Amino acid sequence: MVNEKSIRCAECNKEYNKLDNIFHCPSCGGPLDILYDYKKVKASLDKKEFLKQPANHWKYWMFYPVKSKNKVSMGEGGTPLIKSKLFDNVWFKYEGTNPTCSFKDRGSTIEVTKAVELGVKKVCCASTGNMGASVSAYCARAGIKCRIFLSGSACGNKVKQIQAHGAEIIQVKGDYMEALKECEDFAKKNRWYLMGDYPYRGEGEKSVAFEIADQMDWIAPSYVLAPMGNGTLIYAMWDAFQELQTIGLTDRLPKMIGFQSEGCSPIVNSYKKNLNSVEPVENPRTLATAIECGNPLDGKKALIALKDSEGFGETLTDSEILDAQILLAREEGIFVEPSGAVSVAGYLKVRKKLGGKIVCVLTGHGLKAL
Numbered sequence: 001m002v003n004e005k006s007i008r009c010a011e012c013n014k015e016y017n018k019l020d021n022i023f024h025c026p027s028c029g030g031p032l033d034i035l036y037d038y039k040k041v042k043a044s045l046d047k048k049e050f051l052k053q054p055a056n057h058w059k060y061w062m063f064y065p066v067k068s069k070n071k072v073s074m075g076e077g078g079t080p081l082i083k084s085k086l087f088d089n090v091w092f093k094y095e096g097t098n099p100t101c102s103f104k105d106r107g108s109t110i111e112v113t114k115a116v117e118l119g120v121k122k123v124c125c126a127s128t129g130n131m132g133a134s135v136s137a138y139c140a141r142a143g144i145k146c147r148i149f150l151s152g153s154a155c156g157n158k159v160k161q162i163q164a165h166g167a168e169i170i171q172v173k174g175d176y177m178e179a180l181k182e183c184e185d186f187a188k189k190n191r192w193y194l195m196g197d198y199p200y201r202g203e204g205e206k207s208v209a210f211e212i213a214d215q216m217d218w219i220a221p222s223y224v225l226a227p228m229g230n231g232t233l234i235y236a237m238w239d240a241f242q243e244l245q246t247i248g249l250t251d252r253l254p255k256m257i258g259f260q261s262e263g264c265s266p267i268v269n270s271y272k273k274n275l276n277s278v279e280p281v282e283n284p285r286t287l288a289t290a291i292e293c294g295n296p297l298d299g300k301k302a303l304i305a306l307k308d309s310e311g312f313g314e315t316l317t318d319s320e321i322l323d324a325q326i327l328l329a330r331e332e333g334i335f336v337e338p339s340g341a342v343s344v345a346g347y348l349k350v351r352k353k354l355g356g357k358i359v360c361v362l363t364g365h366g367l368k369a370l
């Protein structure tokens with residue numbers, strides 16, 4: 001059973017049929033949301049049996065827009081929530097233990113499952129590295145031909161990972177936005193199926209929050225801290241916490257705090273200006289290349305998450321990010337890539353403002369970007 005009801009634009013609120021094969025709002029070009037029938041969600045949940053099951057991505061199938069019987073899965077999710085040794089009331093949600101070593105696998109399992117349901121044979125995706133590695137792996141498992149448009153900042157390890165899965169790589173000289181433009185143009189011209197930070201990926205990334213709540217005995221933390229690139233993850237988590245409250249699994253919501261590098265901070269800049277949409281950044285540059293997105297696809301949705309949760313956004317220097325990466329490795333025993341250390345760098349910068357239980361999302365393994 002699928003509990004998906006319709007598709008709605010986060011920008012203009014126009015609704016579309018759930019069967020429409022769209023990636024942006026046809027009316028205004030804005031980012032899209034999937035809407036659900038929560039009476040059906042609640043009815044499909046055997047609460048007693050549900051609560052017995054260990055936390056893992058497909059446990060929450062009733063919140064996804066695909067049929068779980070069709071799933072293309074490699075055991076994604078079920079990542080550890082690690083109590084900090086150094087900081088009181090801080091936990092690390094370590095996404096480096098996913099199959100391709102980043103949180104992107106949560107979105108890929110939903111996107112590729114949807115592609116299989118639609119009978120898709122060819123997909124293309126723009127990426128800074130991690131998403132390309134994930135999409136290529138899941139497409140390999142599903143027997144789908146895959147072409148990855150890589151930005152110039154993609155590091156060598158991620159390129160090799162994509163090549164290992166047999167995907168065709170188109171190396172783009174410019175930044176992520178150039179790669180995205182080439183990918184979307186190619187998909188439209190050649191009728192290939194688009195993958196990336198579009199609505200179905202966000203639906204999969206909700207499971208980070210589902211698992212956090214589950215692993216904390218269904219009591220949401222006070223704050224959830226995360227890096228922001230395209231903004232998909234932070235909005236997906238906020239959406240998930242709201243869904244859990246809607247059906248009565250949690251009784252409170254966390255405040256969402258998002259961080260970006262000073263060299264690429266369009267969402268944070270726009271938040272601080274109290275804008276309702278995101279002003280792009282020209283020539284973005286950061287060592288945390290996985291979040292180097294100058295014109296984020298889900299920037300509007302990220303702003304919604306920050307504002308509606310009563311959270312906030314903040315910038316970091318690359319030095320602060322690298323210092324946090326070293327601290328995690330040497331003091332906590334957790335090795336993450338620079339973008340994976342962003343939430344901890346942010347915590348160190350703003351911790352005097354925070355209280356209660358705090359979860360920092362560590363988005364990718366250190367071996368991804370040596």
